[in-house]
Amino acid sequence: MRVVFFQHTAVIGGASWCLLEILRRLNPAEFERHVVIRERGPLWDALTEAGCDVHWAPRMGVQMPSYSAYFDRRDWPARLPYVLLREAIDALRTAAIARAWCTRLRPDAVHVNTVALYPAAVGARRAGVPRIVLHNREHWTDYAWHPLRTALKNRWVAAGVDRILAITREGARVFGGVDRTEIVRDWPSFDPRGRARDLAAECGVSPNAFVVLYPGGLASYKGGRVAIDSWNLVRSADVVLVLLGYDPKGWSGRGLSRDLARLRPDRRASVVCLPKTRDLMSLIRRSGVVLSPFTAPHASKAILDAAQLGVPSIASDWPEAREYLDDGLTGLLIPPGDPVALAAAIDRLGADREWAAALGRAAAEKVGREFSAERSMNAIVAALRGEAAAGPVTRRPVGMRGGAA
Numbered sequence: 001m002r003v004v005f006f007q008h009t010a011v012i013g014g015a016s017w018c019l020l021e022i023l024r025r026l027n028p029a030e031f032e033r034h035v036v037i038r039e040r041g042p043l044w045d046a047l048t049e050a051g052c053d054v055h056w057a058p059r060m061g062v063q064m065p066s067y068s069a070y071f072d073r074r075d076w077p078a079r080l081p082y083v084l085l086r087e088a089i090d091a092l093r094t095a096a097i098a099r100a101w102c103t104r105l106r107p108d109a110v111h112v113n114t115v116a117l118y119p120a121a122v123g124a125r126r127a128g129v130p131r132i133v134l135h136n137r138e139h140w141t142d143y144a145w146h147p148l149r150t151a152l153k154n155r156w157v158a159a160g161v162d163r164i165l166a167i168t169r170e171g172a173r174v175f176g177g178v179d180r181t182e183i184v185r186d187w188p189s190f191d192p193r194g195r196a197r198d199l200a201a202e203c204g205v206s207p208n209a210f211v212v213l214y215p216g217g218l219a220s221y222k223g224g225r226v227a228i229d230s231w232n233l234v235r236s237a238d239v240v241l242v243l244l245g246y247d248p249k250g251w252s253g254r255g256l257s258r259d260l261a262r263l264r265p266d267r268r269a270s271v272v273c274l275p276k277t278r279d280l281m282s283l284i285r286r287s288g289v290v291l292s293p294f295t296a297p298h299a300s301k302a303i304l305d306a307a308q309l310g311v312p313s314i315a316s317d318w319p320e321a322r323e324y325l326d327d328g329l330t331g332l333l334i335p336p337g338d339p340v341a342l343a344a345a346i347d348r349l350g351a352d353r354e355w356a357a358a359l360g361r362a363a364a365e366k367v368g369r370e371f372s373a374e375r376s377m378n379a380i381v382a383a384l385r386g387e388a389a390a391g392p393v394t395r396r397p398v399g400m401r402g403g404a405a
Contacts, residue, residue: 314332
């Protein structure tokens with residue numbers, strides 16, 4: 001069976017890592033795996049290493065703007081028609097590119113790994129692909145502030161997709177009127193090529209320090225500035241903030257300098273910056289808590305990864321995060337964009353490390369009970385084959401709130 005996967009980024013993290021996990025678990029004797037990707041980078045190399053056929057389509061457009069992309073500038077009323085026209089052109093071009101690749105490769109099924117590439121599903125449909133699956137992972141899927149845009153997007157998805165796999169109930173809800181949605185959870189996983197890291201030797205972190213890990217990098221919606229602003233307010237002694245994904249070179253270095261300038265001079269010594277790494281497992285194991293202070297409706301897979309290793313998380317109180325952790329039982333939820341609340345939560349856990357450890361143990365039980373790789377892979381394989389899901393994966397109409405997953 002030949003399957004074509006459409007992917008938007010070659011950076012390994014988030015959706016990219018999830019796609020790599022899926023492809024590694026698919027039996028190559030049963031599935032001929034092709035990936036059409038718009039960038040070259042680490043994911044390209046990893047996909048090739050995994051035995052996939054990788055194809056480059058650099059002109060595919062990514063539909064992933066946030067509210068701030070439109071309204072942060074004073075001249076937004078004049079710019080808005082131009083931005084929307086550019087997005088429409090990108091969407092049409094992406095559909096045409098996807099149609100051309102599907103006509104060339106003639107797959108039995110297409111998997112679009114992100115709603116940011118949803119026009120690829122329309123192109124695949126126009127190429128006559130029998131089964132098209134969209135994997136919805138993103139926070140930007142619900143444009144409540146732009147009803148016309150939301151309606152057009154949902155109409156395109158309804159026209160091009162046979163089944164939607166959503167990683168959260170909230171991710172299933174946003175596609176109102178599309179009744180082919182199935183909740184298929186991501187699962188915790190790590191790069192097996194990672195190594196054990198000694199932060200004490202590498203960065204001078206005290207063996208007794210309470211390490212607070214922020215793995216979000218410079219992506220603004222992940223709350224890096226909230227984490228840094230909160231650090232000025234943390235009162236606990238012997239705590240260290242590790243900022244992961246802050247590369248000291250190039251564009252990231254310039255962003256890092258701007259963000260670190262927000263720190264008080266007396267707090268700078270307790271902050272460690274590390275570039276992106278394969279060694280997330282060892283860093284989480286050394287941590288007392290992992291931060292997910294998203295400023296947009298979303299939640300990080302790092303919450304699941306931390307839970308698997310018995311480490312609690314502090315996350316912004318979005319609907320997705322409530323599905324990943326239980327406030328006060330497996331971690332803590334705070335108001336989005338609130339550095340004061342984040343600092344208070346860090347202080348609570350830093351002052352009571354036994355309670356933090358108890359939250360981590362409960363988080364490990366929750367993720368082991370609710371986030372099964374085998375169950376999710378059964379559902380993904382069934383979707384690619386066009387079969388009913390095998391196993392107790394919840395299927396529900398989109399547009400409904402609530403319900404168990």
